[in-house]
Amino acid sequence: MKKKVIVACGGAVATSTVAANKVVDLCKENGIDIEIIQCRISEIRSHLDGVSLIVPTSRLKQDLGVPVISGMPFISGVGEEELKQKILDVLKG
Amino acid sequence: MKKRLIVTNSEAESREEIFQTLGSLLIREGYCRDTYIQALKDREREYPTGLDMGEIGVAIPHTDASHVLKSAMAIAVLKKPVSFEVMGGDEGEIVNVSLVVAMAIRDTEAHLNQVQALLKILQDNSILRELISAESPEEVIHIIKGKEEKT
Numbered sequence: 001m002k003k004k005v006i007v008a009c010g011g012a013v014a015t016s017t018v019a020a021n022k023v024v025d026l027c028k029e030n031g032i033d034i035e036i037i038q039c040r041i042s043e044i045r046s047h048l049d050g051v052s053l054i055v056p057t058s059r060l061k062q063d064l065g066v067p068v069i070s071g072m073p074f075i076s077g078v079g080e081e082e083l084k085q086k087i088l089d090v091l092k093g
Numbered sequence: 094m095k096k097r098l099i100v101t102n103s104e105a106e107s108r109e110e111i112f113q114t115l116g117s118l119l120i121r122e123g124y125c126r127d128t129y130i131q132a133l134k135d136r137e138r139e140y141p142t143g144l145d146m147g148e149i150g151v152a153i154p155h156t157d158a159s160h161v162l163k164s165a166m167a168i169a170v171l172k173k174p175v176s177f178e179v180m181g182g183d184e185g186e187i188v189n190v191s192l193v194v195a196m197a198i199r200d201t202e203a204h205l206n207q208v209q210a211l212l213k214i215l216q217d218n219s220i221l222r223e224l225i226s227a228e229s230p231e232e233v234i235h236i237i238k239g240k241e242e243k244t
């Protein structure tokens with residue numbers, strides 16, 4: 001079954017696009033079938049149905065009952081490998 | 094990368110001053126609407142853009158396409174670091190920023206390539222060190238071009 005992943009940032013144009021691309025590549029390399037929803041932080045709530053993971057590149061304060069892993073290492077490059085492993089752990093588990 | 098959109102030895106002492114400087118350049122050169130500067134400021138307050146790239150801080154302020162006429166990037170190399178809140182960080186978490194790239198984004202597709210290319214450059218600490226000591230716009234362009242050719 002396809003896993004749904006939300007990638008979100010302030011405006012859904014800049015950093016979340018970069019992060020979404022990285023998540024797609026990562027899952028492809030590891031044979032994980034996913035559907036990416038790219039949206040603004042403020043729109044996350046309306047996309048939560050059936051979501052396995054949220055990867056925000058902005059501050060996300062609310063607890064939405066879904067695993068959240070910050071996508072910032074995709075932007076800064078600092079800790080990117082660890083981030084990839086964390087995402088795989090959630091999506092494979 | 095346009096010479097006229099690059100400022101070196103900037104004496105700006107606050108985020109607002111930097112937005113003013115870079116925003117004015119983008120507006121004057123016809124890349125952004127008059128609303129761009131205020132939009133940058135508002136957006137930064139809600140979704141900060143400071144990035145800790147390991148040893149050097151950078152910031153990539155940007156805002157909605159509705160304030161942009163043509164995609165471009167404007168760069169400021171700061172004489173003294175200015176504090177920015179960290180993108181995705183906790184409230185009040187700051188990073189001292191030495192290089193600011195204001196992104197004017199018109200369409201997402203073209204923009205994605207630009208942003209990815211930019212991030213690749215910024216993620217290389219040796220290039221970043223060279224960039225923050227650049228003394229002229231020509232030097233900034235030379236450093237970035239050199240990096241692009243290597244990759």
